[in-house]
Amino acid sequence: MLLIKKQKEPEFLSEFKKEYPGKTYDSEEFRQYRIPLNDILRKEQKGLCAYCCGRIKEKESHNEHIEPQHPGMYASHASLDYDNIVASCNHTKTCGTKKGNTYDKDRFVSPLDENCEAVFTYYADGKMEGDSYTIDLLNLNDYELQSARKAVYRSLQGLDKQTISCIYLDEEALEYQPFMNVIKWYFHTL
Numbered sequence: 001m002l003l004i005k006k007q008k009e010p011e012f013l014s015e016f017k018k019e020y021p022g023k024t025y026d027s028e029e030f031r032q033y034r035i036p037l038n039d040i041l042r043k044e045q046k047g048l049c050a051y052c053c054g055r056i057k058e059k060e061s062h063n064e065h066i067e068p069q070h071p072g073m074y075a076s077h078a079s080l081d082y083d084n085i086v087a088s089c090n091h092t093k094t095c096g097t098k099k100g101n102t103y104d105k106d107r108f109v110s111p112l113d114e115n116c117e118a119v120f121t122y123y124a125d126g127k128m129e130g131d132s133y134t135i136d137l138l139n140l141n142d143y144e145l146q147s148a149r150k151a152v153y154r155s156l157q158g159l160d161k162q163t164i165s166c167i168y169l170d171e172e173a174l175e176y177q178p179f180m181n182v183i184k185w186y187f188h189t190l
């Protein structure tokens with residue numbers, strides 16, 4: 001997981017909330033804004049899923065509500081709260097799709113939490129450790145994710161800090177390398 005630094009709320013979202021104060025993300029009136037919102041979120045996240053850090057494109061992602069829209073019988077009050085929405089991959093076995101409406105605010109490590117990167121550790125075999133509630137809820141130790149992280153980890157072995165920094169850690173890049181969480185963790189362990 002990487003820290004997501006939320007930008008200013010998009011103007012169209014602010015205007016929508018003013019014009020339709022009682023509407024939610026699920027309302028018909030908001031439907032036309034879902035794709036533009038996803039575009040902004042993916043750019044803000046530099047092309048990576050908020051949870052697994054795999055590469056996402058428009059058709060491979062959705063607007064994920066950290067606090068679910070429908071956590072119980074009633075809709076969430078944070079349905080259109082920009083600071084509650086991130087882009088997540090569409091893998092059915094992991095991340096936001098796997099999380100669904102399950103969520104415990106006091107236990108979940110959010111990619112918006114300042115210390116989220118320090119909570120998790122990544123290993124050469126692709127496994128990750130850290131907050132077990134979050135890892136299990138998002139199924140972040142899924143076999144495919146482990147395999148992808150393992151490949152990234154292997155590609156870094158034998159490289160020095162300067163090389164890794166030059167090739168992989170360009171903070172100004174429009175898009176991050178997939179599984180940047182593993183790259184940053186590995187870099188800091190050298």
